[in-house]
Amino acid sequence: xxxxxxxxxxxxxxxxxxxxxxxxxxxxxxxxxxxxxxxxxxxxxxxxxxxxxxxxxxxxxxxxxxxxxxxxxxxxxxxxxxxxxxxxxxxxxxxxxxxxxxxxxxxxxxxxxxxxxxxxxxxxxxxxxxxxxxxxxxxxxxxxxxxxxxxxxxxxxxxxxxxxxxxxxxx
Amino acid sequence: xxxxxxxxxxxxxxxxxxxxxxxxxxxxxxxxxxxxxxxxxxxxxxxxxxxxxxxxxxxxxxxxxxxxxxxxxxxxxxxxxxxxxxxxxxxxxxxxxxxxxxxxxxxxxxxxxxxxxxxxxxxxxxxxxxxxxxxxxxxxxxxxxxxxxxxxxxxxxxxxxxxxxxxxxxxxxxxxxxxxxxxxxxxxxxxxxxxxxxxxxxxxxxxxxxxxxxxxxxxxxxxxxxxxxxxxxxxxxxxxxxxxxxxxxxxxxxxxxxxxxxxxxxxxxxxxxxxxxxxxxxxxxxxxxxxxxxxxxxxxxxxxxxxxxxxxxxxxxxxxxxxxxxxxxxxxxxxxxxxxxxxxxxxxxxxxx
Numbered sequence: 001x002x003x004x005x006x007x008x009x010x011x012x013x014x015x016x017x018x019x020x021x022x023x024x025x026x027x028x029x030x031x032x033x034x035x036x037x038x039x040x041x042x043x044x045x046x047x048x049x050x051x052x053x054x055x056x057x058x059x060x061x062x063x064x065x066x067x068x069x070x071x072x073x074x075x076x077x078x079x080x081x082x083x084x085x086x087x088x089x090x091x092x093x094x095x096x097x098x099x100x101x102x103x104x105x106x107x108x109x110x111x112x113x114x115x116x117x118x119x120x121x122x123x124x125x126x127x128x129x130x131x132x133x134x135x136x137x138x139x140x141x142x143x144x145x146x147x148x149x150x151x152x153x154x155x156x157x158x159x160x161x162x163x164x165x166x167x168x169x170x171x
Numbered sequence: 172x173x174x175x176x177x178x179x180x181x182x183x184x185x186x187x188x189x190x191x192x193x194x195x196x197x198x199x200x201x202x203x204x205x206x207x208x209x210x211x212x213x214x215x216x217x218x219x220x221x222x223x224x225x226x227x228x229x230x231x232x233x234x235x236x237x238x239x240x241x242x243x244x245x246x247x248x249x250x251x252x253x254x255x256x257x258x259x260x261x262x263x264x265x266x267x268x269x270x271x272x273x274x275x276x277x278x279x280x281x282x283x284x285x286x287x288x289x290x291x292x293x294x295x296x297x298x299x300x301x302x303x304x305x306x307x308x309x310x311x312x313x314x315x316x317x318x319x320x321x322x323x324x325x326x327x328x329x330x331x332x333x334x335x336x337x338x339x340x341x342x343x344x345x346x347x348x349x350x351x352x353x354x355x356x357x358x359x360x361x362x363x364x365x366x367x368x369x370x371x372x373x374x375x376x377x378x379x380x381x382x383x384x385x386x387x388x389x390x391x392x393x394x395x396x397x398x399x400x401x402x403x404x405x406x407x408x409x410x411x412x413x414x415x416x417x418x419x420x421x422x423x424x425x426x427x428x429x430x431x432x433x434x435x436x437x438x439x440x441x442x443x444x445x446x447x448x449x450x451x452x453x454x455x456x457x458x459x460x461x462x463x464x465x466x467x468x469x470x471x472x473x474x475x476x477x478x479x480x481x482x483x484x485x486x487x488x489x490x491x492x493x494x495x496x497x498x499x500x501x502x503x504x505x506x507x508x509x510x511x512x513x514x515x516x517x518x519x520x521x522x523x524x
Binding site: 035036039042058059062063065066069070071073074075077078081082087089134135 | 257287289295296300302303306307310318321322325326329349
């Protein structure tokens, strides 16, 4: 493959970010402190946002930051800090038996992803001058052809919100 | 045009200029806000003079304060020693969020860091990153007051982010774009029932959204009456309790720089930003604007920012603190329904006209 066919800067960027994400993901499961694990998860999720930027999908990238880092991770940290987060390393965080189930599940996930991606896209390449999809087109798609799935998702979220309120109420 | 001039500077030169511009855009509002409002206006409202010794009318007081903070020892509490790295990282996350925020603010027709297609959405997203810094600052201080402050801050910031986003949606519907630069242009080329003497600043048509947005900004900045997270009578000073020296200074700069940047964003969304009504000088599009607006624009934006910060500080020095449950009820049962009704009304009117 000729160098002129490749987006060199993008590829270098991809591998740097991917390496950071892999390190972060490993530290999430190996670290000895719940809050540290959550913070490493922040590294992984912001790495995903950076990858979306490399794919010129800025809307998805910003949504990733807003939803996962601004809301989900804050709730994670909020929950752990309210209940059990102690300073320094914890001893009983790792369950020795978890490897028996964890490793097969991880391998299965990886295999599913690889097969699905390979089956779906194979060696397909996007043309270099592929049109950039801007936010307006994304919203036109969501509120046009995909309106029904969007509504369905909204109802699921609404049901989850109402369920959470019902569970939390004492009376 | 300036853009042609800029393209002759090499890339590293442009990057350097952008970094310097970002520093000025963050530190200058922070310094002005602290001196004008925190030192002087607060003193006048309390019938005292405020700092008078350093420089004429105490105008050099800020440099004295910064010098004092920089000399102080950088202390990590013993109990927090296992988490020293996170303890030291936390204020930097808060400040980084402010710097990321200023990137999308347009200061003039060409005077901007980046012309981001989804500018306002980006601004709302990165402003929520600071919650992370506040939470881990509270936790890693190994102090129950700090932890309570951090938790209160997180609950409050998450609750008030929602009305803020919903208030912005009204503006986005009316302007038809999320690009801050185009929102400015849309306001200054617009007209109210054919009268284009003042353009169409959205503070008129989106007045409800403006009020909701400013209340949410007040809460996001944890200024009184929304200062439960740093309530000094119950929590010492919340998540900042254990910080000293320049790390406290970073929190301090972050707080007031964010006040400045949020006010800039509010003036862009609702008051016409850097622009003057284009009909005054016979401009029609953004390309026909004279070059002097690249100097005048930042000054206009800065003035509007000062006016908005004045209101924020006025409320800060006038009102007592909300209780935690009142604070949450106000957001979820007051602001959010109002903002949702505003979105519906705006959408209906947008289709009708």
